Amino acid sequence: MKKVLITGFEPFLHYTINPTAQIAEDLHGLRIGHYEICGKVLPVQFSKSWEQCLLHIEEEKPDAVLMLGLAAGRYKITPERVAINCADGEKDNEGMVKQDETIHSEGPAAYFSTLPIRTFVNVLQKRGLPAEISNTAGTYLCNYIMYQAIHYFKQSNQNIPAGFIHVPASHELALEIGNVPSFSQQDLTEAVSLMISNMA
């Protein structure tokens, strides 16, 4: 049986929950399709998120890496097509701000996801969950760890599928934030399960 590493993020800014942390925790230890799931929660810090993700990769030696992040404002499950070599945006959880920074000075401008994102979207829609390929993972932590992960596997010549999926707010989080679309936590977790069950 193969192993998939699923990562979520801890809550960021002043919010108390992050639905992706809960998905990672809820799925941890389960077996879905060809995969045993290892779920982990990452810090929202440029200085630590990738470092910690890499530790999990080295320890768990997963056969695939599926990273999750919240995209407050979106109302579909959105597998990301591409990660770009740029860090920019709001303060992270320890106050670090980046503007127009290159992630790897030697790295290419971008990497495409190596997950089967078109299949993911087709499967989710077929099962009644709104989904769409997204063409930007932004330039914040989500894009950052997606770029780092794919870069790492390319550099080390490992043929490990890796990529990032943005999800809408959960209803619980939407009640905190105030004015964003949301799915039930159950829908979010089911969406991730469905994607895993459709990975080779």
Added chain:
Amino acid sequence: MKKVLITGFEPFLHYTINPTAQIAEDLHGLRIGHYEICGKVLPVQFSKSWEQCLLHIEEEKPDAVLMLGLAAGRYKITPERVAINCADGEKDNEGMVKQDETIHSEGPAAYFSTLPIRTFVNVLQKRGLPAEISNTAGTYLCNYIMYQAIHYFKQSNQNIPAGFIHVPASHELALEIGNVPSFSQQDLTEAVSLMISNMA
């Protein structure tokens, strides 16, 4: 045991489903809180929707009337505060268009909902479902039957609580429409059940 009439609408325009029809059908015959539920589906036609709703009222003699409609684009359960004496908007399902028309020439400019809408919102939020009082039911069929129903009960001196609740698209409908926020059908039906269970 008291009886509540729940109305949904048939699909409109070129869509094939309307989540409010399914809620009405799914809840029909159930007993929730103090109420036995009579669920009915209304046509999307100015010429028939109220006429048919009235027939149901006369036949069923409900103790409360809770009318449901789709608000594609909204991402919260939104009990309506007020219905206004105006019909306007897009073509209905038989091609009728109204512009700035008075619904009842003798009627007041508006009626407030006689359902406990603040309680509804509090209960839904407490149970983790995004909800908010809406201050406009629009000027289309939804506002039309809400105005008609409250007007009818006032005119006939019946103290029957009546009002309108707009709901987001269901995931299924969102997949048809393309770019609107959505809840699962299950969330929508649960929201309506919760409201009924909190009616006196």
Added chain:
Amino acid sequence: MKKVLITGFEPFLHYTINPTAQIAEDLHGLRIGHYEICGKVLPVQFSKSWEQCLLHIEEEKPDAVLMLGLAAGRYKITPERVAINCADGEKDNEGMVKQDETIHSEGPAAYFSTLPIRTFVNVLQKRGLPAEISNTAGTYLCNYIMYQAIHYFKQSNQNIPAGFIHVPASHELALEIGNVPSFSQQDLTEAVSLMISNMA
């Protein structure tokens, strides 16, 4: 020559500008169509906004009253169709919060605008400015003074057209707020001028 009272609001919350104050100031003293313009800026306080508006009405004895307010998030000029007998919403500038309060215990549920709102929309669109009748002025200060003004004229049997127009953020304000659609201040002022020039 007739006189029209144009009111804007001072900035609210932590913002430094309100485009409606600037419109009122820019148009003050001008003559457009059949009207000489008296422009005034009102406080964002339930306790004072109507009181002060009424003072202006008593002093200036206008032949028409056109009140302006910001609707951050809207991207059209939106003449309001109706004001409802309800005060609710966020804190005002002196920290007062109202929830589900009746404005006038003896007043009707709502008043329709007595301005030629359909003409306004037609004229604006013809001149290339996106415009639409809005069916809700909300339940905050904007609805409050609209309801108060029309109520006052009805009660005192004065046949003075009065109503409310919501406008989008100006570009300047959008730069402060961050993520809202906007028009140039010039477009906003021109829109109000156009409406005045089309009042009988």
Added chain:
Amino acid sequence: MKKVLITGFEPFLHYTINPTAQIAEDLHGLRIGHYEICGKVLPVQFSKSWEQCLLHIEEEKPDAVLMLGLAAGRYKITPERVAINCADGEKDNEGMVKQDETIHSEGPAAYFSTLPIRTFVNVLQKRGLPAEISNTAGTYLCNYIMYQAIHYFKQSNQNIPAGFIHVPASHELALEIGNVPSFSQQDLTEAVSLMISNMA
């Protein structure tokens, strides 16, 4: 004096105007800052848009290329950060549809804009026009010609700054489309002028 090629697109789908075509035409022949402007309008066809753009480049030998496109729904001037090696999306004007296609099989996953996009955003904001760097030019014609242009200059070792700017709908187009934010055409043209006047 240097020369800048400004491209807009012809109207697409069933719309009758495209504000970027008008900007290109309005600025054609003017001198702004260090540049004489050559404005051209491109077809909305995968088979011809780049081919024609390339002809203009070969004929005009511009010192910089600034390509413009409409992003209906956006409400800021958005210089694009990156073009990706992917063509996907709706039908173009001759009915061609692409899904997940590579633009250049030998090309890198992406190219960053070689225009001073951070300066553009700063200058626009300073002059009171909402602007923001965008991290996705989509996967339709806009991304396509941006990728093609930068690829071409890299391949041919020409150090010519090139990039893409998405603009909101104009008021005129918004009136056709119905429900999208918009700027006046004058604001759009001024925004492009400002960017040119701040190019080295």
